[in-house]
Amino acid sequence: MTIKIAVIQFPGSNCDFDAVHVLNNVMNVDAELIWHNNFKEAHFDGCIIPGGFSFGDYLRAGIIAAHSPAIDEARVMLKDGRPIIGICNGFQILTEARFLPGALLRNESLKFICKWVNIKVENNKTAFTNRIEKDSVLSIPIAHAEGRYFTDNLNELEDNDQIVVKYTNKRGEISEESNPNGSLENIAGVCNLEKNCIGLMPHPERASESILSPKGTTHGKLFFESMIEFIKKRGF
Amino acid sequence: MPKVKSNGTELKVDLTDKEITQIKELLNREPSITEWGMFDVMHSEHCSYKSSRPKLKFFENAEKNYDRVLAGPGQDAGVIDIGDGYCLAFRIESHNHPSAIEPYHGAATGIGGIIRDILCMGVRPIALLDPLRFGTLKNNPHSQWLLKYVVKGIADYGNCTGIPTIGGEVEFDESFESNCLVNVACIGLGTIEDFNHAPSRAYHPGDYVILMGGSTGRDGIHGVTFASRTLTEMSEADRPAVQIGDPFTKKMIIEATIEAIKTGHVRGLKDLGGGGISCALSELTGEGGTGALIDMANIFTREPGMTSFEIMLSESQERMAFIVKPEGLEDILAIFKKFEMSHAVIGRTDDSGVLKVRDGENLVVNLPSTALSDAPTIQREEKSPDYLDALHKQKTPEPTKELKEIMHALISSENICSKEWIYRQYDHEVGVRSVVKCGEGDSGVLRIIGTDKFIAASVGTNSKHCFLDPYEGAKGGLVETCGNVIANGARPLAMVNCCNFGNPEKPESYWYFSKALDGINDFCRTLKIPIVGGNVSFYNEDEVKNTSIKPTPVIMIVGIIEGAENIITLPFKKPGNDILLIGETKGELGGSEYHSVIYGTEGGVPPKINESIIKATWEFLLELYSKNLVEANHDVNKGGFIITIAEMCFKNKLGANLDLTDSNVNDLRDDIFLFSESAGRFVIESATKEHDIIMEIAQQHGVLVRKLGNIIPEPKIIVRGLKENDIFLDVIKLKELHASTLPDLMEI
Amino acid sequence: MSKDENWIVEIVLENKPAARDPVGTVIQKDLLAKKGYEMVSNVRSGQYLRIYLTANDANDARIIIDKMCNELRIFNPVTQNLTILNVFKT
């Protein structure tokens, strides 16, 4: 049997094809693009909420998609412990749907930012980081206008090990210069209490093939490899 | 403006008396007010190209002369066959006037429009580029405001639709202060089958005409007339409300359209842009040799009570017209429902050759399908401006500053400095195709997933050069944009252009246009580059000074790279490697950055183009690539080769040790040699052991190559062998100046 | 008994102080750069929505909007405050 991953397509998703491409052609799993109204969780071992501008990001990034029936389906997966990742707009959707804590606000600069950054892995015990060494520094791009992570409950996140990755410099040091958008504590990705659901502002699907990477790295793949590993361990 | 009357209603039209008489003769009756409105729009400069068509005649045979051209000028976009069953569509367009008064929505809807043009060739839009012109930024809040919101408009629209902006170009010059230029280009990729599925013609009677997308509102009526006059001629009150773009709806339109085309049921496709429904329907039926009966009642409107005139002429954004086979209707409607896109069957095609629009009992439009597209042309007068002679005679002053100081001033000048402030705001990677990204090379390079082919694209021209000599300047634009794709390893395949000029009714402005087109035409013919499309924007004038903008024939080139190993990038890579200058440096400083930044003058004689040398240089480089002899390449333009070398040092913080003793073949003064903008030159990095073979190949091609020195690991540039003192430059300092200029100007 | 009158409710969503207000800050920075606006001491920004609805009366309109905003998370309680500015009949 092959692993089946759903890539959910909301009106306005635009990294949906990219995620499908990487899963199918780079990771060699069976990924399917599914229109949000047609998503049925029972057919899948995991799901990806891709980047983009669902419903134009009108009102607030992610909020309208968070009300889609696809999210109710995904909630079943969440409770069941299957892996779910929200990338960029997907992360925004998952915070608005309260799968994940906190919120993503407009970048401090008020500008969209597209660039490669470094992130450090703070927690490698999640469904998407179990194949990465803790404290490794990864090279990966961001592309967003609303990526400033905020929570009114930082202590709880820290106590529960819910911070997954942070923006750092090349050497893994957390500094203001390496914070591209004004995120609290340089947070770039978080997970739920159970660690089967994560949200990332950076785009692993854009960093999974060496030809796309300025330094020839493929660090984005690590997140998907971890997901596959996690699914294999659970049994599918 | 003359007035026409119909049934007691009066309408101001932009038609000549002769046109008015001809229209009445053609119809043998008095047109309805809606029909008058349609003629008015379709005969506007923007839609009919009435002033420019006599010159554009030269372009008309691309399909015949080049096997790879599938669609040439006259279509919504040029389309070329790139092998393996794929085709590329591309086009460039101007959105200058709306952007000059509302930079955010003006630029955004410009992007919206160019995306539609590509989409209606049946292919997926995969990349955007944005050549821009503004007044100088320093101490100029107006220009800063325009740049800030134009970039934001492009970013918000392009990013949301998921089409990466992979490159662009920008120049700052006083002449663009009140009339900025916002040109936008788009590239689409699809299979040749997709392209064949959806011509922008309605060839078959009995097909359904479907309108899909946004609703029709009162906004933007007469947008094209607006684009066909100067900003001063249109008072605030006359100006149509600038359109509000809706990138989210556009994204849905893209997905729904592509899904619809894949069914094979779509037989014709047309975007609604300038002239709205009128223009789309008359082109579909007129060029397809059919007619159609449209029922106005089925057109969904945004506000109640819109008249037939308003509906037929509305330029509301985000709408597409589909011509669909009867048996495919259900499937197509189901797709539009899935995407929750508003849509309506508004009529059917027939074989009458007449376009009829019914408003209740009345036929408000009843015109031969071809009537609207047969606009007359106007032969404009041309005359070279009197001021040019004096300008050409200006000499480069004796330098009053140290060369090092000049270098610092040039590298931090608005036109040479880094454009990162702009492209960071663009998602240039969505689509996972971007292989050479903004700032990493002279052009944007995209992979075609599933093949080992890559597309390289570049846009640009040098407005200062064109101002002094439009013929050589336009050729120079071609040399530069072709040079940009060649620098990345590509062979130029085809071009489109966007001609931005002043008022064509002024003989001087028309002369610029005419000469620039001669230049484009001569160059492309000699170098066998098919011209597959273009766009003309006239009436770009400075409102206050009542002078024209600098003539700006923007060129867009796409090229193809076969094989990932043949992609070349800009940064120097390895200390010890040779630095070679390809091409001859002459004393060509007319319209140079050196003149304008250091002396505040813009005269002199601009670079001349020698096609046979250009051709030899390209063939020489392509041969070096095929033998894997080039490690880095960057073409030389503004600021001269020394600026080129500095830029190549930046990324990897390397340096250069140069000895120029033997390279100044024309014995030029030091400053003239260093900062000359002679066209068609490149700086390449190659391994020292390959020096002799490279020189041998150069000799075979008759190309001048000089070794300037070597790459060094320390970030400094040492220049020896000049007539006067040696120069020592700090790369980190130069890089800092290069990077900080725009942010410092923009983030006051 | 329903009267079904036409009402307009105006609401504003603002960031809580902890979530900061970059838009307001930028305007203020611009003001400082431009001389002559020393009388302005502070600028705060928010998102404004004008909602057209049918309701029995003003109170009903208010209740509907209040419920809607909470139920649909029109404002994000982690980062935003919601204010009903005005309720009026058309």
Add this chain to the structure above:
Amino acid sequence: MSKDENWIVEIVLENKPAARDPVGTVIQKDLLAKKGYEMVSNVRSGQYLRIYLTANDANDARIIIDKMCNELRIFNPVTQNLTILNVFKT
């Protein structure tokens, strides 16, 4: 004689009525209508600003703000309208 009182001016910038408002449309169509709020017929969105300033009187406050919005290009009269919602003393 200047009184220099403390005032608050609340303003809204929104697209002109004839122009579209994609934000409002999507909120109404893709969120409210789908979640059972059919009584809402239309939503228009805008940018809200609350400005704290000293002025002689309400009218003075109004004039200052109007000038400021034009001069700082906080809105573009080509596509947007500026409405002063409220002016009040603190």
